Amino acid sequence: MNGFQQNLKKIRHVTGLFCLRLLCKFTSSNFFSTPVLLLSYPRSGSSWAGKILATSAQLAYVREPVTQPYLKKFDGERTVFHVEKSHKDINIYKNLADDVFAGLPSLHKGVVNNKRDFLPSTSKTPQRLLIKEVNPAAAAFYCQYYKPLLLLLLRHPAAVALSFNERGWLKKHGELLEGTSGKDDWWRFGKLYGTYMAEAVEITGHYKNARIIHYEALVNDPKQHYSDIFVSCGVDVPENFESIIERYCHSKDDLSSGYQTKRNSKVTSEKWKNKLNAQQLASIREGFFESNLNFYREPSDWVLK
DSSP, X not given: OOHHHXXXXXXXXXXXXXXXXXXXXXXXXXXXXXXXEEEEOTTSSHHHHHHHHTTSTTEEEEESTTHHHHHHTSOOSOSSOOOOTTSTTHHHHHHHHHHHHTTOOOOSTTTBSOGGGGSSOOTTSOSEEEEEEOOGGGXXXXXXXXXXXXXXXXXXXXXXHHHHHHHTOHHHHHTTSOSOTTOOHHHHHHHHHHHHXXXXXXXXXXXXXXXXXXXXXXXXXXXXXXXXXXXXXXOOOOTTHHHHHXXXXXXOOOOTTSOOSSSBHHHHHTHHHHHSOHHHHHHHHHHHTTSOOOSSOSGGGGOOO
């Protein structure tokens, strides 16, 4: 495909979404059930989990409809931050969130999973929005303003730290933590991850419509745990569920880019045990143990292969 054809394809895509967005503005929303918010730290497996949940014909999936345009269109400085009234970008952030929770499809590339999900109501129209986001520090913001069914996804901090390092994000992310001279980037990540996720976990304790999900549990028994999540969302388990699990959890596809959602999930989940060294792991653990997150605290949780 040459440059002209690629540009034409992009124009058609954006034009189609723009028209669909206008149509949604002037018709009643398709989605009358409580939206589902799948919330996690970046690089915690939420894209993988979101894609599997999106196989339900009853869920309309949107991927980071707030984060992606906030970062790439509005030049947001960071992904994870407290969304408070005093923040300089609060109006931008809230306007983006207002749109998605109102059922308006985002124009940003890669956010809308299936445009047909937003067409005027038909017998095949999904019943609920499934919104995947990666700012756990915004948990209170989302619960206060939009009252979703909150699915909070946790993953081992060492696995997330390794993924950040492979993306080249570890050092910049560590700069968010002030007053830690003498500590390395792995320590800073462990402290940041634990602190932000502890806050989000506390929110789930005070919010009645919330559930904590562990990435490792999804990997170890995907059929059982994904079935339970579908039930929690009030939707049916897909008829082809066995083949879905095979495709997304036992795939032999190349994983070198780190963004694939069709994967051998067991191999992916344990990659940190083979790639981190003892010093790096010890730094992550020490920083993480400075937080109040009461998960991943057992010695057996921190063993390398």
